[in-house]
Structure formats: C-alpha cells, structure tokens
Amino acid sequence: MNTLLNNIKTAVLPMVVAGALLASCNKGVDQFAIPTTTKSGITLDSTLRANPNDSMYYRLVRIASNGTVNFVNLYNSTTSNNEYTLLVPDNAAMMASGFSSAVISATPVATAAGIVSYNTIPQRYDTAGIGAGFPNFTVGTSIFPSPTAPFVTFRSYLSKRPGILRANTIPMTTPLNVKAFNGNIHHVAAIVAPPVTTTLWDRINADATPVTGLTYLRAAILRADSGAVTPGPLQAALLNGGANLTVFAPTDAAFQALLTGAITQALIAQGFPPATAAATAATLAASPNVFQNPALFGALSARTVRGILVTHLFSNTAFTVNFPSVATNYPTLLNTDPAFAMHPGIRLQATFAGPFVSAATVRGAANASASNILINPTAATGTSDQFYVNGVIHKIDQVLLPQ
Structure with missing residues (x-):
C-alpha cells in the first residue's frame, strides 16, 4: 500500500x-x-x-x-x-x-x-x-x-x-x-499514476547505483554521439520530452561482462597469454571511461556503439504487461536504417502471474541467450516499467547484440 x-x-x-x-x-x-x-x-x-x-x-x-x-x-x-x-x-x-x-x-x-x-x-x-x-x-x-x-x-x-x-x-x-x-x-484497480516529470536521459544520466546503475550506458550514448553537435542525436532523442520511446537499459554489470569478454578475446588473438589478456581486459573494462580509451576506438567506434544502442530502443512506449507470452520478434530503431530494414529485431517474452508480470526477457539476434528484464516496478528505486515523460525504461542484465 x-x-x-x-x-x-x-x-x-x-x-x-x-x-x-x-x-x-x-x-x-x-x-x-x-x-x-x-x-x-x-x-x-x-x-x-x-x-x-x-x-x-x-x-x-x-x-x-x-x-x-x-x-x-x-x-x-x-x-x-x-x-x-x-x-x-x-x-x-x-x-x-x-x-x-x-x-x-x-x-x-x-x-x-x-x-x-x-x-x-x-x-x-x-x-x-x-x-x-x-x-x-x-x-x-x-x-x-x-x-x-x-x-x-x-x-x-x-x-x-x-x-x-x-x-x-x-x-x-x-x-x-x-x-x-x-x-x-x-x-x-488502482490510481493510474502520471509519468515521473523527467526525461529518459535525465534518468540515465543520474543513475550511478552500484552494479545495476547506468553509467556505462551513459558513456556509450556519448561515444555513439561523438563527432556530432552536442547534444548528439541519441542524447537529443532521450532529452526530447515529446518523444515516445522504450529503452532496454543494460546495467553497468552487463556492460562490464560484455566488454571484458570481448577485450579478452581480442588480446588473445593478438598473442597475449589468456591469463594476461583476462587481467588486462578486466582493468580496461573496470570503468565507463573504456568508451573514451583511444586504444579501443577501433573496436568501439561511434558507428559500432550506435548500432548496438539503437537495438535497445523502440519508438513506442511498451510496458512489460504488454509483452507477448510467447517469444516474438519486434523491430527496433535499428530497423529504421534501410540497410537493416529486414533485421529480425529483438525477441520479447513475458511470464504472467495473474494480471502481473513475474518475469520477462529480451533477446538480441546475436545473443546466445535471452537477457532478463530486472522486474521491480517501484517508482523511486525500480528497474522495470520506469515511466517518464518521454517513455519507459527496463533494466536488463545483458547487452543486446544485433549481429
């Protein structure tokens, strides 16, 4: 209550x-x-x-x-x-x-x-x-x-x-x-609460919660927008109070896991011993500053990061209760690029307990397994169905990979 x-x-x-x-x-x-x-x-x-x-x-x-x-x-x-x-x-x-x-x-x-x-x-x-x-x-x-x-x-x-x-x-x-x-x-069944009067960008920008925070997502957005007039197109969209978006937001832990693994494999391919590669990768990925590391600009180019991030965005507001109970693919902002118009998008699924969602997943086309949406709709500290003036955020435990 x-x-x-x-x-x-x-x-x-x-x-x-x-x-x-x-x-x-x-x-x-x-x-x-x-x-x-x-x-x-x-x-x-x-x-x-x-x-x-x-x-x-x-x-x-x-x-x-x-x-x-x-x-x-x-x-x-x-x-x-x-x-x-x-x-x-x-x-x-x-x-x-x-x-x-x-x-x-x-x-x-x-x-x-x-x-x-x-x-x-x-x-x-x-x-x-x-x-x-x-x-x-x-x-x-x-x-x-x-x-x-x-x-x-x-x-x-x-x-x-x-x-x-x-x-x-x-x-x-x-x-x-x-x-x-x-x-x-x-x-x-209850009062339908208005959205929290802040934008999706402000929500992302302010979330430094340990492990489940969004500091890496913030850094990735700024990397994707690098070279553009500030605010860049992604940040501007998330700042636009008239927008209507859904953001599947990988947590800091999700980004760290992906980046550590990817950097480790890249270093091993360059001849580093596996143990050295893993330790070096862990150090490089330990901070969201990894997106500003010039040594990694080849792998984390603005275009690459942008392509990954738009896979996490819908141009509509979608609450978890609106997800299908059978895994179904839906297009993302990546599909608005003519080169990716036929991309399969991402796959959504929710498990219901009566009228409520007890679990939900989202899977990128290249992910080996589905990412879990962290179900907790509490307004102030929650992780799913976080409703703002220009859309909704769901935190997830993997980065979605388009290809």
Missing part, C-alpha cells in the same frame, strides 16, 4: 499543471474511431457523485477543482464536443493505492489536480475500441506540460493484452463503459 502511494507521489508531486490546461484543445493527440453510443442525459459529475463506491475518488476530484481547472464544472459540461473518458478507482482501489480518507483530506490541490488530470482523457473511449496489438494504444490525457506547446500532452496507454484491459500497467475492473451524457467511466 505505502509503495503504491509513494509511486503516485513520485510521479505527481513535481508536476506543474499549465495554465492553458484544457483551454485550447479537447481532442487527444492520438485517436481511433469510437462506436456511436446512446447518451443518458446524466453528466459525468452526476454519475460519479451518485455512486457511493466512487465517493473517495470524487473527494479527490473536488480537491483538484480548487486549482487551475474546476473538474466538477468540467464534468458537468453539456457542450456537445466536450466528451471525456475517466479512469476511476473505486473506494477499494483508492484504499489499495494508499489513499485513506485521512490521506485524501491532506492531499495538496496540485497533487490531486495532477492525478485527476492524468486520469481524464479528452475523448470518449469505449473498451470495445481498445485493441490487443503491440505496443499499447496511445491516447492523450488532460495534462499539458507546457503552455507554449498546447497540443502536446502527457500520454496514457490503453491495452487489451493478454486479454486484460489496462491503462498503462493497471488492470481495468468492472463496471466498465459507464455512460454519461458527456463521456464514459472505466474503473481501474
């Missing part, structure tokens, strides 16, 4: 809801065709207020309405083109998320507004229109992070894989498709 509440606070507390929130555009960035439904004449606000099982979330809505946007008025709107989909945790789900009555009463307006805004999708969506494809279907929410870019919103991801309706990683629960004059309500 406390962990889930901390996850939500980590995502929401730094959030500043722009003054232009909901003012300029009612449509999500990404849309799909919605089946025509009969409107009941009862507004979303009246529907929420009338359901005693939704009373705790409605209290959060009323707190949020003291901020920039009055959600009570918004949900009472009868304007024909103002329709919304609300993701609503019932009272049991609110308690499971750590929001007791006392916690709700003490929730700051800005925090409540961040949660309610993220769970307000400016479009009517029926669950029948949510597909089972990979990756999750992307929709815009009612959080506009910048008043200078009013058409860019924080995104939410809807999915029906593997046969379970979800918003991001959170399962939907009954009742679903609760229809009102101005939208739908879908119930969820």
Whole structure:
C-alpha cells in the first residue's frame, strides 16, 4: 500500500499543471474511431457523485477543482464536443493505492489536480475500441506540460493484452463503459499514476547505483554521439520530452561482462597469454571511461556503439504487461536504417502471474541467450516499467547484440 502511494507521489508531486490546461484543445493527440453510443442525459459529475463506491475518488476530484481547472464544472459540461473518458478507482482501489480518507483530506490541490488530470482523457473511449496489438494504444490525457506547446500532452496507454484491459500497467475492473451524457467511466484497480516529470536521459544520466546503475550506458550514448553537435542525436532523442520511446537499459554489470569478454578475446588473438589478456581486459573494462580509451576506438567506434544502442530502443512506449507470452520478434530503431530494414529485431517474452508480470526477457539476434528484464516496478528505486515523460525504461542484465 505505502509503495503504491509513494509511486503516485513520485510521479505527481513535481508536476506543474499549465495554465492553458484544457483551454485550447479537447481532442487527444492520438485517436481511433469510437462506436456511436446512446447518451443518458446524466453528466459525468452526476454519475460519479451518485455512486457511493466512487465517493473517495470524487473527494479527490473536488480537491483538484480548487486549482487551475474546476473538474466538477468540467464534468458537468453539456457542450456537445466536450466528451471525456475517466479512469476511476473505486473506494477499494483508492484504499489499495494508499489513499485513506485521512490521506485524501491532506492531499495538496496540485497533487490531486495532477492525478485527476492524468486520469481524464479528452475523448470518449469505449473498451470495445481498445485493441490487443503491440505496443499499447496511445491516447492523450488532460495534462499539458507546457503552455507554449498546447497540443502536446502527457500520454496514457490503453491495452487489451493478454486479454486484460489496462491503462498503462493497471488492470481495468468492472463496471466498465459507464455512460454519461458527456463521456464514459472505466474503473481501474488502482490510481493510474502520471509519468515521473523527467526525461529518459535525465534518468540515465543520474543513475550511478552500484552494479545495476547506468553509467556505462551513459558513456556509450556519448561515444555513439561523438563527432556530432552536442547534444548528439541519441542524447537529443532521450532529452526530447515529446518523444515516445522504450529503452532496454543494460546495467553497468552487463556492460562490464560484455566488454571484458570481448577485450579478452581480442588480446588473445593478438598473442597475449589468456591469463594476461583476462587481467588486462578486466582493468580496461573496470570503468565507463573504456568508451573514451583511444586504444579501443577501433573496436568501439561511434558507428559500432550506435548500432548496438539503437537495438535497445523502440519508438513506442511498451510496458512489460504488454509483452507477448510467447517469444516474438519486434523491430527496433535499428530497423529504421534501410540497410537493416529486414533485421529480425529483438525477441520479447513475458511470464504472467495473474494480471502481473513475474518475469520477462529480451533477446538480441546475436545473443546466445535471452537477457532478463530486472522486474521491480517501484517508482523511486525500480528497474522495470520506469515511466517518464518521454517513455519507459527496463533494466536488463545483458547487452543486446544485433549481429
């Protein structure tokens, strides 16, 4: 309970809801065709207020309405083109998320507004229109992070894989498709937390955790971008708040193992005794500075490192709950290069325990075995499904090799 509440606070507390929130555009960035439904004449606000099982979330809505946007008025709107989909945790789900009555009463307006805004999708969506494809279907929410870019919103991801309706990683629960004059309500098993308000690059750049940190990945990205105007293309993509990426992030231990082995074999091929080669390789690979060692530029050229790194990137956000239960290949950013358009990509697989992922793997085309995704979705210290404004990070225990 406390962990889930901390996850939500980590995502929401730094959030500043722009003054232009909901003012300029009612449509999500990404849309799909919605089946025509009969409107009941009862507004979303009246529907929420009338359901005693939704009373705790409605209290959060009323707190949020003291901020920039009055959600009570918004949900009472009868304007024909103002329709919304609300993701609503019932009272049991609110308690499971750590929001007791006392916690709700003490929730700051800005925090409540961040949660309610993220769970307000400016479009009517029926669950029948949510597909089972990979990756999750992307929709815009009612959080506009910048008043200078009013058409860019924080995104939410809807999915029906593997046969379970979800918003991001959170399962939907009954009742679903609760229809009102101005939208739908879908119930969820917990509060769907907004992304942490930092970029993927900032996350990578700051992670110096022993063994499972990302200092080698940071150094590899800078090596891949060397020779380009700073920030280089990879770093710029990871800094771009409007991007939509998945990063399979090899840990420091994973990079050390790969580099030590590769350097050892190279030295043996040059005539070094195996023991000497292994010791020398271990010293060279002991620091992320290995990527800046001129003696290794031939093997670790910017082009080579870039080719390896783009194998670790999807141009979509993919949570582990959206992975297939049968190993399946998917293209990566490497496939956007015409020379590698037919590359098999990487192979994903997840093992499910009920609606949750208990294990997941990803395998590069040239890896002898699959890499494990380190499953731990805790927001502050986790290693999988780490959700940021421009995508998600999954830490893995091997470097993925394209060829």
